[in-house]
Amino acid sequence: MKSSPLARKAAAFGASATVLAGMVAALVASPAQAATPVATAAPAAGTAGLSAAATATKSAPKVSVSTPRASKADYEGSCPVNVTFSSKIKVAVKGKTTLAYRWLHGDGSKGKIETVKLKGHGAKYVKVSEKLSFKENVKGWEAVQVLGPRKAVSKKGYFSVSCQSPIVIEEEQGPEVSARVWASPSSYVGACTPGDKIDFTGRIKVSDPTWVKYRWVLNGKVVDYGRTKVYSSKTVGFGISPRESQRGYAQLEILGPDRTSSNRAYYKVWCKDEAPATRVSVSSLVTATNNDGCKVGAHATLSSIGRARVEYTWLVNGKAVDSDYAYFSGAGSRTVTLSDRVLAGDATKGGKITLTASGAGSTDSITQSYAACETPKPTVSVSAVSQTGQRNDMCADKRGPGVDFKATLTSTGATTVKYYWLVNGEKDGGELTREVNGSLDVTWGIGGTHNASETKGNIQLVVVSPTSVTSGNAAFSAVCPKPVAG
Structure with a gap:
């Protein structure tokens, strides 16, 4: 599609300056004419061909056009975004004929005239499409106008684009962890018989209560692992029983939630009067x-x-x-x-x-x-949020319907789960607490939108503890029922 004048007109309802227009011509023969060859799309035939198609007699083949459908009818998310519109044109063919059509846009502009040559007998279907790129909020419609062999216009296919910035959830800084070790005794002189000679003690300190993974390293080699809950500080240790004179060091390495190492605790053993x-x-x-x-x-x-x-x-x-x-x-x-x-x-x-x-x-x-x-410690997961129903009593107050939701919390053991709901990126209500052992359904409801017949947006459930997890955004939409005719 040429960018002028359509590009300038498309900008009036929020489309990008580049209008990506194309036509996918998929000619599908009717069941009775499945063996009939299918013609491919051809370029515009010019004003002379168009005039001939537009002035067809009453015997011209019958034509019908489906309402265009948008690939993203109600889009909410990051922009620019491409939206593809598609429609089907049905032509009752008797012999040979030329189909001529163009796209009509909600801002009043018209697309380039396209033509497709058809031949055979019976109903032929031509699938046509157009792709537009939008970089800002827009509401509009698209329609297909058939100019030949008989004039026809489809119903308007409506769409909307709402450009939103992605929600970024910042991760909280983990607790600070430090460690210090010492040897007791740091020097040994005597008989080297079985039994502990050197004990190493390590003290782990944390800024907030947390589980700590650690390992002991003796002279550069890992000799022991451990995992323990530390509320403020905690002592861990191990011992060695040398059989010969030696010297070296022990060190405590923290593996999580942060990686750090203690000082080196040096030791010396002198075996005297060895057997x-x-x-x-x-x-x-x-x-x-x-x-x-x-x-x-x-x-x-x-x-x-x-x-x-x-x-x-x-x-x-x-x-x-x-x-x-x-x-x-x-x-x-x-x-x-x-x-x-x-x-x-x-x-x-x-x-x-x-x-x-x-x-x-x-x-x-x-x-x-x-x-x-x-x-x-038990871990918790959460399912996607599902829309379970709507409440239409608010529609009488010129408000959109209320909407109800459900999600499932699942724990690996008995634990207390703290969570809250986010509606359209904002915290809805306060922090909630539930006792969970296995799976538990939790529900939430929101009121209708003022001065509107529709309530829509996105919702998610965010678990705060004992593990941090989210259900992910789920889009929802509820529309007030139309009044019953008196």
Whole structure:
């Protein structure tokens, strides 16, 4: 479509200067004439062809036009936006004929004349379309005018465009988290026999109550994980039992809700009057509590100074839960693992894991504590908002109908849910609270719009806690019923 003069006229009702007009000519033969060849769209034939089509005799084929439909009849959102209008023209063909038509716009302008050549017998359908781009608010209509082989004009197809800026919900800044660690004692001199020699203590501080994920790092290697609820500050820790003189450091790394690390707590161990090295030994026992299902697992290093068959046993709180053996063809070490075990009763509150080993005439063992299980905090999800009904009693007061809505809150466990409703981007009413354990329907209703017969807009439900989630915007529309004729 040429931009002049239509572009200048389209601007009068809010369309962009560029009018994207096109025609999709889909000629579909009637069932009785399915084998008839279909003609493709042809350019305008000029004023002479138009005059001939417009002055057809009474024997000209019958023509009917459907009301144009907009791809976005009542659009609300960001602009510019493209809206496509489409209509169907039905022509009763007897032999050959030329269809000539053009689009009529609500601002009074007219589109370019288009023609399509048809042939065959029976009803032929031509689908026509036009695309317009709008960059500001507009209300208007589109119609199709047939100029030949017989004059006809469709009904007006109405549309509206409401340009809105997207709603941006800013995320709240999470709580601040810090950590500090120290070793007790920081220096040890004495016999290096089984048992804790160095204990590391860490204190986690938060600006607001929150769940904190953390891990312990010993000399650059991760040795333990944990997750705990911290209201102001909380102490966590672990210990090591060196078998030989060494020095190093421990550090507490915070993994969430923010990532940070504590200072390094340095330590030194000097083993004096050590007994002769045993042929079999166990070391580096690390435990891990899995809160998903309340399970505990562990791994450790099994060593031998020569060829040996070494049998080892895992104990949880003094009770043997697994055993196996390993062959050593010579001096060496290997990692042995205790797979996750489900805890029950008092064992869920924390305890100790022990690994014992025997072989080549020697035995050894090591024990390490494991953390208590913590119940995960329930999470909440929300369904899309649905329109459940309308109240027409307000229509008598020259107001649009009231509209009722429903959404479903779903929790993974018993919890208190705080939420509120947003109507057309504004908070409607105050913050609400419901006790939810599973799924719970919540409802909301709004009054009708003053001096209008229609109530429309968008609505969403926003959950504040225990998790932050939203249903997403849902558009709605309700119209007062027409008065019954007296």
